[in-house]
Amino acid sequence: MITFEKQAQSGLARAGTIVTPRGQIHTPIFMPVGTSATVKAMTPEEVQELGAEIILGNTYHLHLRPGDELIHQLGGLHSFMNWHLPVLTDSGGFQIFSLAKLTKKTEDGVVFQSHINGDTFMLSPEKSIQIQQNLGSDIMMCFDECPKLPATYPMMEESVALTTRWAKRCKEARTSEQALFGIVQGGLYVDLRRHSLEGLLDIGFDGYAIGGLSVGESQQDMYDILQQFAQELPDTHPRYLMGVGEPEDLLEAIDSGIDMFDCVLPTRNARNGSLFTSQGKISIKQARYREDPAPLDDNCSCHVCQNYSRAYLRHLFISREILSMRLNTYHNLYFYLQLVKAARQAIQASSYADFKKSFLEQYSTGA
């Protein structure tokens, strides 16, 4: 399936390599989100050219449309979307508790209505694994309950227990050679996080993820949990923080020992004209960029910054041109992928703390 090797450490920050049958993943890594069998606005060739070594596919979305059985019939997700490097699929849990309308939750699983057309579907640990096996991802995620924060201790305790029982069923349901990661829940309660992790370790997984963060809590609360808890995840396995986040969140989480990330921010922000630069985020629609011949980011060597002016990018955005979403997405993904690449280099040079401090100082100056 997959193996993980740690090559360097700087403080708690780790640099490693995940080896999969479809290629190596150099950590820390950011996984662009390819919700509906496409990283929005990008071709697979571009995503690879940007340096992505793995992308994320959404079980919930693909099950609803076009259907995981259709994708299986057409040779699996890689073949369907023409992406031949590793894919991680989530379990669908997060979307059911956020995007869909949840109609029933039992020990067995959940019943929900599609956000697309209101059709009723059910998802359970076994069903989620079946879907992920149909998709043929390289790394599958356990089907978990992902409660919104704040949540009371008793509610969270019960939820963690359910997620643990579901995790066991997920592992038992797997009949393929795909890797499977467990997901630690427990909200902001460190002891519940520990209890969740113990349950997962008893079952045994190929990697361990922290779920249920960036779901309503403050940034400081998230950082506290990461600093207290992330280092307790097995040193021998990949550690994945799900659905996070801003560039500063990635650096903080890496500093706590996290290896893997996914987030819609770079791609979604791009489509809204919010662009990441070394000096912070800018909104390209602002009138101040109307006549600005400068590149988006003087310090960026991406194709967009090498060839287009802020004035042109603003024009495309104001004119709602498709090329606007393309160029913005390309740049934002480049920014994220360069960020984790630079973090890796700093870890290998044993200078992660300095790198983080220096990046954050520049990033907060304001573009």
Place this chain on the structure above:
Amino acid sequence: MITFEKQAQSGLARAGTIVTPRGQIHTPIFMPVGTSATVKAMTPEEVQELGAEIILGNTYHLHLRPGDELIHQLGGLHSFMNWHLPVLTDSGGFQIFSLAKLTKKTEDGVVFQSHINGDTFMLSPEKSIQIQQNLGSDIMMCFDECPKLPATYPMMEESVALTTRWAKRCKEARTSEQALFGIVQGGLYVDLRRHSLEGLLDIGFDGYAIGGLSVGESQQDMYDILQQFAQELPDTHPRYLMGVGEPEDLLEAIDSGIDMFDCVLPTRNARNGSLFTSQGKISIKQARYREDPAPLDDNCSCHVCQNYSRAYLRHLFISREILSMRLNTYHNLYFYLQLVKAARQAIQASSYADFKKSFLEQYSTGA
């Protein structure tokens, strides 16, 4: 400025080369439409990779947004949009008589309201040339009146006279080294077309266009005019049929001696899921393609047909993914550019009539 050399002829169909300071254009040629300083959904690199040797920019749109003075200030249209091969700009006339709300027409020019925000603008021969000079295109078009069909003989006669007077003013207004093409009007009246051409020849231009077709008349009416009249345009200069059309229209027009084309059809159809294949147009959203693993067109060697299934293209279209518009546009432009390339080869092989017949037979079988 530019030179034109005819290299081969097959019937009335011509193969030639237009030499411009920014590169050679091998005719017959199709010019992708880059309305707002972008060929919709494409990067300039892709447009070039597809084989386009010249694109069209719209004076009306660029004057309104972002403004030709801004583009001039930023180094001209080529630099602004990062396209370094030739550009032809239209005069804005067609859009004023179709897209905008025309509020006043005098000998001097026209006053109209922007389709974007209702702001009032004016355009005249001198103003159109000034804008096109600001844009820095390689080939400019004369500012003409483009009446909708049907139009009565006296109306059309008066309109042709005005277009001729405006053409003279356009030539006098030019102060740059950019080439300038005259536009023949006259609707479906061949004698008025001849009269219009005589007026333009007296003034003298670098190329001659047929305007005012595909504006409401039947396909047969258009073909009749082309067959009767196109061969009368000077053999020594490029001949351009504006805003036309379907693949079969291009082949018919080439057969009448036309060298240059532009049309939004391949790009606009692409965004609506209407795709050109060697066996005719298909609507990719149809349920019959849901599970279809075949490429869009078995006979097409474009990147899309080499890498994606109809099932995937349908999924992207149904899901309204940006990649859908990208891949569809890429394929449709490839189809058009391959069509004119094949036409050129057939002309050089003195077999244009056979080529046209064979293409149309296959194209009408139904995909």
